[in-house]
Amino acid sequence: MKKQLKLGLSFLFVTLIVAIFTLLSWVLESGELSISALEPLLLRSSEYASAVRVAQQSAPLQVRAQDAWKFVYEKLPDLPIENNYISKETGKVDPNNTLVGRLIRYHVFVKGRPPNYRFDWKLSLADYLGATPDYLVESVYPGNDVLRSNPMEGDRAAIQGLNKVQRDALVQALVDVFSGNSGQKPVPAAGETKDRSTSPEIPQPQPGDAKLLIP
Numbered sequence: 001m002k003k004q005l006k007l008g009l010s011f012l013f014v015t016l017i018v019a020i021f022t023l024l025s026w027v028l029e030s031g032e033l034s035i036s037a038l039e040p041l042l043l044r045s046s047e048y049a050s051a052v053r054v055a056q057q058s059a060p061l062q063v064r065a066q067d068a069w070k071f072v073y074e075k076l077p078d079l080p081i082e083n084n085y086i087s088k089e090t091g092k093v094d095p096n097n098t099l100v101g102r103l104i105r106y107h108v109f110v111k112g113r114p115p116n117y118r119f120d121w122k123l124s125l126a127d128y129l130g131a132t133p134d135y136l137v138e139s140v141y142p143g144n145d146v147l148r149s150n151p152m153e154g155d156r157a158a159i160q161g162l163n164k165v166q167r168d169a170l171v172q173a174l175v176d177v178f179s180g181n182s183g184q185k186p187v188p189a190a191g192e193t194k195d196r197s198t199s200p201e202i203p204q205p206q207p208g209d210a211k212l213l214i215p
Helices: 002-075 099-110 118-129 152-160 164-179 209-213
Strands: none
Touching: 002 099, 002 164, 099 118, 099 152, 118 152, 118 164
């Protein structure tokens, strides 16, 4: 009887040990599986955080490119606005689709030029003047996709109607806005000339200005 009891206890003990090891093995495997399952989530979370950081870094340029035209017109209120084009979506005139706004979008998004250097803005104006090999293309010109009529030719005529002093002031205003500078003086309206006796300073020639002398 005692022998059978000892055998029974031994068997129960062995069974208990096997059950414990089985349970431990299952717990360990479950932990590994859980960690493996979390890895893609952690990776995606890291990628998402990186994307957010990139978006936050690039957001200021996008916002300023969309709104910068307002500050340019504040600096140069006599510049042509050219905002009488009809929106395809509303069927009404879009007053916020302006000459300077389209110039900025052409410069930054179509040509991919930096917005805080005078030389690059002079290149873009030279495109409008036909003084560079880069000609304006109707199909990608800003406003073509949202306005009933393409404003490209009207914008080209408006830029060509500015005199050299006005074009130089426009370039400086654009650089000031995107560089965070202020204090730019207004430029006279198209067709007006400055009185030498009242003008405090005369703009000095800059490299590349010869291209902007085309009437």
